[in-house]
Amino acid sequence: xxxxxxxxxxxxxxxxxxxxGIIEGVYNAKSGHPGGSLSIADVLTYLYFTRMHVxxxxxxxxxxxxxxxxxxHTAPALYATLAERGFFPMDEMKTLRHxxxxxxxxxxxxxxxxxxxxxxxxxxxxxxxxxxxxGKHRSDNYRVYTILGDGELEEGQVWxxxxxxxxxxxxxxxxxxxxxxxxxxxxxxDVCSPEPxxxxxxxFGWHVIEMDAHDFDDIDRAFREAExxxxxxxxxxxxxxxxxxxxxxxxxxxxxxxxxNTEQYEKAMAELTAELSRLEAEA
Amino acid sequence: MSEVIKKATRESYGEALVxxxxxxxxxxxxxxxxxxxxxxxxxxxxxxxRFYDCGIxxxxxxxxxxxxxxxxxxxxxxxxxxxxAGRAFEIxxxxxxYPHLNVKIGxxxxxxxxxxxxxxxxxxxxxxxxxxxxxxxxxxxxxxTEAKAAVEAxxxxxxxxxxxxxxxxxxxxxxPATYKFELGKGVQLRDGSDVTVVATGLMVNEALNAAxxxxxxxxxxxxxxxxxxKPLDKDIIIKAAKETGTIVTAEEHSIIGGxxxxxxxxxxxxxxxxxxxxxxxxxxxxxxxxxxxxxxxxLSAEHIAEVVREAxxxx
Numbered sequence: 103x104x105x106x107x108x109x110x111x112x113x114x115x116x117x118x119x120x121x122x123g124i125i126e127g128v129y130n131a132k133s134g135h136p137g138g139s140l141s142i143a144d145v146l147t148y149l150y151f152t153r154m155h156v157x158x159x160x161x162x163x164x165x166x167x168x169x170x171x172x173x174x175h176t177a178p179a180l181y182a183t184l185a186e187r188g189f190f191p192m193d194e195m196k197t198l199r200h201x202x203x204x205x206x207x208x209x210x211x212x213x214x215x216x217x218x219x220x221x222x223x224x225x226x227x228x229x230x231x232x233x234x235x236x237g238k239h240r241s242d243n244y245r246v247y248t249i250l251g252d253g254e255l256e257e258g259q260v261w262x263x264x265x266x267x268x269x270x271x272x273x274x275x276x277x278x279x280x281x282x283x284x285x286x287x288x289x290x291x292d293v294c295s296p297e298p299x300x301x302x303x304x305x306f307g308w309h310v311i312e313m314d315a316h317d318f319d320d321i322d323r324a325f326r327e328a329e330x331x332x333x334x335x336x337x338x339x340x341x342x343x344x345x346x347x348x349x350x351x352x353x354x355x356x357x358x359x360x361x362x363n364t365e366q367y368e369k370a371m372a373e374l375t376a377e378l379s380r381l382e383a384e385a
Numbered sequence: 386m387s388e389v390i391k392k393a394t395r396e397s398y399g400e401a402l403v404x405x406x407x408x409x410x411x412x413x414x415x416x417x418x419x420x421x422x423x424x425x426x427x428x429x430x431x432x433x434x435r436f437y438d439c440g441i442x443x444x445x446x447x448x449x450x451x452x453x454x455x456x457x458x459x460x461x462x463x464x465x466x467x468x469x470a471g472r473a474f475e476i477x478x479x480x481x482x483y484p485h486l487n488v489k490i491g492x493x494x495x496x497x498x499x500x501x502x503x504x505x506x507x508x509x510x511x512x513x514x515x516x517x518x519x520x521x522x523x524x525x526x527x528x529x530t531e532a533k534a535a536v537e538a539x540x541x542x543x544x545x546x547x548x549x550x551x552x553x554x555x556x557x558x559x560x561p562a563t564y565k566f567e568l569g570k571g572v573q574l575r576d577g578s579d580v581t582v583v584a585t586g587l588m589v590n591e592a593l594n595a596a597x598x599x600x601x602x603x604x605x606x607x608x609x610x611x612x613x614x615k616p617l618d619k620d621i622i623i624k625a626a627k628e629t630g631t632i633v634t635a636e637e638h639s640i641i642g643g644x645x646x647x648x649x650x651x652x653x654x655x656x657x658x659x660x661x662x663x664x665x666x667x668x669x670x671x672x673x674x675x676x677x678x679x680x681x682x683x684l685s686a687e688h689i690a691e692v693v694r695e696a697x698x699x700x
Contacts, residue, residue, distance in 0.1 A: 164457065211455070211484040218455055219484040222475060228445045229480055232452020232460075235437065239413065239458070259476070262445035270437070 104319045109152075111385045113318050116186055117147040118378045121347045122371065123182030123195045129367040131199035134207065137357040139179035141282045141315065141342040142249055146183040148321045149247055158188035161214045167244050168233045170218040172226025173251035173280060174208040175359070180216070181205050189215035224257025226250070227277060231267050234275035234335075249278045253285030255296035261306065267335040268307030276328050277308075277337045280315070282344035284355045303337045315342030348373060390529075391554040395493040397532035398550045399424025402461065402491075403431045404533070409540050411459045414491075415450055417443045422552075423463040423493040443468040447476040447488070454486040459540060462488060466495035466549060470511035481545050482518040489539045490515075490547045495525075496637035497665060497682050498553040498587065500675035507670035513642025515547040516615040522568065523615040525549040525636075525644075527589035530559035531612055534566030542568060551637075553675040555587045571618035577607035580696050581625035581632050582689060585611045585644045587679075588635035588663070594686035595693060604697055614644055619651045626656040631696045633661045635689050637679070640664035659699065661692050 104110075120143045128134035150156065154167040171180045178198060185192040190213075197203035204213055208221025217233070220226040230248035237244050254260060267275055279299060287293045296302070300310045309331045313324035321340075328336040344358070345351030348370045362370055402425065406412055418441045420426035429436040439446035443464050450462040462469065469492040470477070481488045492511060499507045515523045522542060526532040532550060539546040574589070575596050584592035589610045596606035607629055609621055626632060632652060634645035645662030652660055665682055679685055 168456070170452075218452070219479070222479045224444075225448050225476055225480045228448020228476070229452035229455065231445070232449035232454070233456045234452070235449060236453045236456035236458050239435075239453075259442075259444040259448065262440075262442035263448065266439060266442065266445055266449065269440075 105322045110318050111381060113147050113151060115378065115381045115385065116151055117143050118347070118374055118381060120147060120179065120182040120186050122374045122378070123185055123192050124178040125348065125362065125367060125370045125374065127178040127181065127195035127198035128361045130196045132361050133199060134178055134361055135175040135359045136178070136362070137284070137344040137351060137354070138173060138251060138280065138282065139176040140346045140348060140351065141344050142176055142179050142280050143347065144316050144318065145249070145278055145321060145340055146179055148318060148325070150183050150187045153325060154247065155244070156187065156215065158215070161189060165242065165244055168217045168230070168246045170226040170230040170246070170248040171209050171220050172230070172248050173223065173254050174221030174226060177207065177209050180209055184215040223251070223254045224259035227260055227263040230275060230277070231263050231272060234267070234272040235270060237274050238270070238272065244274070246275050247278070249280055251285070252279055252281045252283065252290050252296060252299065253293070255279065255299060256294050264303065264306040264308065271333045272335045273332050275335045277335065279337060279339045280342050281339050282342045284344045284358065286358050288355055299339055307334060309334050309336045311336065311338045313338055313340050315340035316346055347377070390557045392529040392557060393552055393554045394526055394529065394532040394550040395424045395552060397529040398491055398493065398536060398548070399427035401533040401536035402428040405537055405540060406432050406435065409459060411457065412540065413437065413453060413458050413460050415439055415446050415460055415462045417441055417446050417464045417468065419464055423491065425463045425491070443473040444476050447473040448480050450488045451480040451484065451486050454488045455484070460488055461491045463491040463493065465506060466492035466508035466511040467506055470514045470547065471508055474514050478518050482521055485520050485544055487543055488545050491550065492547060493550040494552045495549045496551060496586070497670045497678050497684065498551055498637060498675040500552065500678060501672050503672035504669040509639040509665040509670070510642070511549060512614055512638050512644065513646070516647065520544055521615065522546040522613065524613050525586045526612050527586055527610055528555060528559055529557045530561045530564045531566065534564060535612065538566050538568045549586065551587055553587065556590050558590050558593065566612070569613045569616045569618060571621035572610040572612070573607065573621065574610055575606065575608040577605040578629055579605045580693050581607040581609060581629045582635060582693065583609045583611055583622060583625070583632055583644065583648050584635040585614060586637050588637055588684060591684070591686040591689055592635050595689035598686065598690050599693055604693065606693060611644060614647055617647050617651060619655070622648055622651050623655045626652050626658045631659045631700055633663060633689065633692050633696050635663040637684050638664055640666055659696065661696050663689055663692055
């Protein structure tokens with residue numbers, strides 16, 4: 103069953119604004135990681151606008167759901183999502199990575215809405231396991247979400263955490279693997295392949311779901327399935343397009359960690375602005 | 386004279402965790418398949434529902450501890466010093482230190498006194514590693530009394546703490562009835578005017594024995610116990626530098642980056658006097674009985690006394 107048309111449209115609008123925030127941030131920072139930020143914009147939108155119990159006016163509320171961006175280099179996506187959700191003004195994206203600004207190059211726990219410092223790959227999922235374990239230990243009802251990169255799966259610590267989560271039956275933990283197929287040095291299958299990703303997680307005792315990262319109906323289907331799983335952790339492997347939403351960045355490894363110049367920035371913003379106008383006209 | 390009671394500080398660690406469990410309900414304990422050796426097994430036996438074994442995966446254990454702390458728990462993450470500070474260094478730095486999370490690291494089997502297991506397990510670099518992390522408190526207790534007090538002080542401190550414990554049974558030199566632990570405060574155990582020995586961990590007892598021997602030779606030795614290596618009690622050290630004019634440090638750790646370095650840094654900045662460092666002299670350990678290794682590596686009262694004689698002679 104597909105989600106309500108109005109909700110889908112609203113999510114698409116939020117996601118488009120988040121993509122604009124990402125481009126704004128990386129352009130003003132003159133550095134950063136647009137490709138992998140754009141590929142997780144839709145799932146972050148879905149999480150923060152439909153699934154997660156979070157409180158922009160009280161970000162540290164004890165019973166909130168938690169999120170850890172294990173692929174921390176895509177902080178622009180997290181910050182733009184938090185801004186769109188009301189944790190701080192979207193305009194603050196212009197200060198990303200600037201000296202004296204609070205929006206650090208990688209997520210920092212002191213930023214409102216950021217639950218864990220991350221960025222050294224492989225570590226966020228362990229912290230997410232610890233948060234989920236605390237929830238189980240105290241019989242709290244919150245859920246913990248984390249997003250990993252597919253290249254990040256090359257880190258051994260990810261599999262230590264995968265073993266741990268299954269051993270302790272952390273069904274309040276949901277990991278999302280952003281399977282865009284590219285890492286800094288090239289295709290993940292050329293660099294040092296972590297494939298087959300679904301088989302690996304299944305072998306570690308996880309419930310595995312695959313989804314289309316840019317189709318809100320499919321995202322909704324995947325999360326609803328995930329929430330029915332008990333006694334084991336769930337991983338959603340999202341098949342995504344690196345650079346999604348900006349035509350010239352899509353599927354280009356060069357946009358992993360490069361900021362657009364002024365001409366590219368204007369082109370990207372023009373595309374996204376046109377898309378936003380189209381979505382708002384249809385809404 | 387009554388018989389000297391000896392106990393390994395890892396035993397004190399295990400006993401303290403059990404003793405403090407009721408008082409601190411948020412306390413949970415993690416281990417990486419070494420509970421029998423780190424002595425967290427005592428806690429596991431008494432409070433099974435508050436103990437989580439992470440298997441032989443120290444990197445993940447430190448990350449899990451970070452997540453537990455971020456969610457309001459007070460976790461002790463336990464392993465051998467080699468793996469807690471060494472293998473997991475970058476996780477401790479980025480997932481615990483940078484977000485300044487309330488994780489306590491219980492690192493046992495520190496130093497050369499691990500004994501027969503040899504160099505791969507004899508960690509003489511952990512103090513150096515841990516004290517470079519901003520906001521990390523580093524404690525190296527001298528005996529059973531101090532170790533137990535240190536565990537509670539670590540719990541009461543809001544922020545990451547590295548607690549260093551040993552495998553070898555060492556003499557109990559502090560009276561539990563009167564002992565008071567103050568985080569970040571050095572303790573003057575013996576006054577003296579010719580030279581100061583600044584010691585930590587099991588070398589505190591060696592320093593006291595050296596001072597006794599040297600008193601018989603007419604050398605007046607001040608002995609200071611530094612249980613908290615970070616933050617360092619600079620005042621007590623600079624006062625000693627001013628009043629005794631020369632310092633000898635003593636630690637079961639590399640002479641690079643540990644107590645000796647910390648003391649030299651403090652003294653150089655405020656009151657430069659000669660600082661001689663007794664410790665593991667930039668070398669790996671090897672297998673052997675702990676007590677013999679300590680002698681062989683110069684971690685003894687005799688060796689401290691020799692270095693003190695040199696220090697006084699050079700004044």
